[in-house]
Amino acid sequence: MTLLPAVRSRDEADLYLELHPCPRCGAMEAAWDEAPAAQGTRPAYRYSGRCADCGDQREFLFALPEGQPAPAAPGPHPTNRFGGPQPSALLDPGEWLLVADWCGEASEIAERQGDDAEAADLRWTAVAAMEEVRKFVPTEGDVVPESAFWSTRGRTVYQRDPGRFRRRRLEGIRDFYLDHMPWSPS
Numbered sequence: 001m002t003l004l005p006a007v008r009s010r011d012e013a014d015l016y017l018e019l020h021p022c023p024r025c026g027a028m029e030a031a032w033d034e035a036p037a038a039q040g041t042r043p044a045y046r047y048s049g050r051c052a053d054c055g056d057q058r059e060f061l062f063a064l065p066e067g068q069p070a071p072a073a074p075g076p077h078p079t080n081r082f083g084g085p086q087p088s089a090l091l092d093p094g095e096w097l098l099v100a101d102w103c104g105e106a107s108e109i110a111e112r113q114g115d116d117a118e119a120a121d122l123r124w125t126a127v128a129a130m131e132e133v134r135k136f137v138p139t140e141g142d143v144v145p146e147s148a149f150w151s152t153r154g155r156t157v158y159q160r161d162p163g164r165f166r167r168r169r170l171e172g173i174r175d176f177y178l179d180h181m182p183w184s185p186s
Contacts, residue, residue, distance in 0.1 A: 003039040005090050007062035008083030010071040015082070015099065016090050017047060017060065019153075027053035036070060037061060045071055062090075081128045087135040093144045093165060094154025100129035104177060116182040123177050130174035133165070142167050 007013045013034075021028045029052035037046040039061060048059040064071070072083075082088065088096070107122035136144040144165035149155045163169060 001059060001061050003042065003044060004060060004062045006065045007045060007071050007090060008065065008086075008088065009081065012082045012088065012090060013045070013047065013060075013062060013071050016062075019091070019095060019099075020060075022051040022054060022056055022058060024056045025051060025054040027051050029053070030058055039063070043068070081125070082132055085135070087148075088132055091132070092149050092151050092154035093133045093136040094149050094157035095151055096129045096132040097164060098153065098157050100126040100133070100173065100177075103129065107177075111182055119182045123181055126177045127174055130170060130177065134167070134170050134174070137165075137167050137170070 004016075007016070017030070017032065018028055022030070030049035031052070032047045032049040034045060034047050037044045043064040043066075045062045045064055046059065047062070048057065050057055062071070087093075091099075103122045103126035107119045107126065110116075110122060111119035133144065136148045138145065143162075144158075146158065146162075149158045158165060164173075
């Protein structure tokens with residue numbers, strides 16, 4: 001089994017699992033078991049489970065940051081739910097933007113259906129995903145560099161509209177989600 005890059009939080013691991021459906025049938029659902037593991041001397045965390053549709057056994061082995069015995073719990077603020085100040089090594093900025101788009105659209109549907117709690121949770125996830133994209137903008141830069149996109153899905157999102165990865169536009173999208181929150185978390 002190939003060791004994946006370091007996972008910063010359980011939410012990031014869960015999102016990675018959701019973005020990587022069963023290769024046999026394409027189903028997203030599985031009952032995941034999680035446990036500490038190792039790859040040689042490198043600390044790791046294993047997620048294993050059976051696909052809910054076809055029954056295939058699936059397994060992912062995530063590296064852990066040094067000194068971290070398990071994926072971290074989410075941060076105290078909803079926008080810190082995926083990790084610390086460093087960019088993700090699991091998902092590239094295009095994948096994070098795609099997650100923000102999906103959650104933003106789903107939050108509008110939930111709001112129209114009168115489910116303000118679900119709409120707010122989805123919108124906070126969109127905000128957190130936008131913050132993850134922003135982590136790929138260099139400190140002295142204005143745009144996510146093209147070299148930051150390593151996944152096929154992420155490169156596709158980038159190639160459709162590279163302008164969406166400019167700092168001001170990223171902040172504008174994030175601010176839109178914040179301004180249209182159905183309610184604030186307590």
